[in-house]
Amino acid sequence: MPQLSVVIPLYNEIESIPALIEALRAALAGADAEVIIVDDGSRDGSARALDDAAQSWGAALKILHLQRNFGQTAAMQAGIDAARGEVIVTLDADLQNDPQDILPLAQRLLREHLDVVAGWRKDRKDGLLLRKIPSRIANRLIRRLTGVYLHDYGCTLKAYRASVLKGVRLYGEMHRFIPAWLSTLTYTDRILEVPVRHHPRRAGKSKYGISRTFRVLVDLFFVKYFLGYSQRPMHFFGTIGLASLAVGSAMLLYLFVDKFVDGASISGRPMLIAGVLFFLAGLQFLNTGILGEMLSRVYYEAQHKTTYVVRSSVHIDVSEI
Template identity: 85%
Template structure:
């Protein structure tokens, strides 16, 4: 089994296939490594070019071809599932990440017994308006809401301990939030960030745009909820429901007293409508919390998951992943 697995999702990068493989071969020469490039349904000839490179360069160059374009997160998950190394390093295929940074990140993770070493594109070579500013806004929001303080969540170049990374599943556009997901399985002080090289794109077309910023914001709401309340959704919905019930009940009791003690007319008052709405909304939030609790238990018990992960055991045969 290789010590390091390098996972690279690739989509329509025909002009970068050979330069990428050349750079990987030069940077990783002599290392105990496997290189897994996942073709995410490319339509520009990248698949055939990857097969030629794999045949020419040897068994440590491994290719996975997805049946269609499933997205970067799915492609990355496919590579992670196939990886056999103790350390998994991910990076983009556009050569803006430098393969020369792969081994230093992996070596630091192993030397300092860390779980994540994240790359930080400190001197980012991208456009200011469409890439840098939206990225800074998104990174600041992610840091505040997840509690994992990284400067550059969008940098794909990261080294992970495989036993920890394989404990999470990636869906949607969640690849950028992997360190936040892993904070549910490990301490945040085992997640560090180091500056890495970043180059301008030399060939091909970027797959990123301003629209991704809005998708990040939507995904971030889900991440925040999942990190804080996936095992206790009633604590989230129940608090809102009880508050709404309290406000609605207060309004209705006030109107009840005003009606029968003072003889006031209440049928046309806005407070009556507001009180009923708050009361019904409170009941709905409580019901949602109950359903959420049931679904949470189905999720964990149905997949054989528990609320803990074992790092290692002494004189015991305990499976690490739960």
């Protein structure tokens, strides 16, 4: 069983593969490590190049070929599922992150008993307008909403304790939020960020554009809800429902007094329509909260999931004392 597993999702990076393999072999020389490269349905000949690399490297290199292009998150999850090491390090295939940083991150995680050591591209070698500025805006927003204060959520180079990382499942495009997901299973003081090297892209072209920022914002709303209310949806929807009911009831009560005490006409008044809408919306939010609670319980019970994670245990056999 290797102590370290390096997981690399890859899509259409045929020009980077020779240099990637060479850099990995140099960085991991002598280490008890395995490398898992997940070919995410590449169409440029990357699959054949990876198979050739596996033949020359041997058992330390494992290649997973996905049926089609499922996206970086799915490819990363496939690699995590296949990983056998105590520590899992994720890395991009474009060599903008330096493989020489893999072992220092893994060693620091073990030495300081951490659960996540995240890379921070402090001196980032990317374009200012299309990459740096949108990334800074997204990172600041993610920090504020998740409570996990990292400078660089978008850096794929991160080291994880496998027992913690395998406790979450990644869907959609949630790979950039892994530290936030893990904050539901561990303390944030076990999540550390350290500066890592960053290089300009050597070959190929980036798979990301300005549209990624908008996808991050959409995903972030789900992450915020999941982190705070996945196990208690009634607290989220119920609070909104009660507030809406209170506003609607206050409006309708005012109109009731106005009608039967002062004799004013209330038909056709905007407040009547608004009051009814707020009241009905409140009932609907409460109903959604109840359904959410039921679905949450069905989810946890059907999949035998728990709301806790055991870090370690100590058992002393009294008969041997």
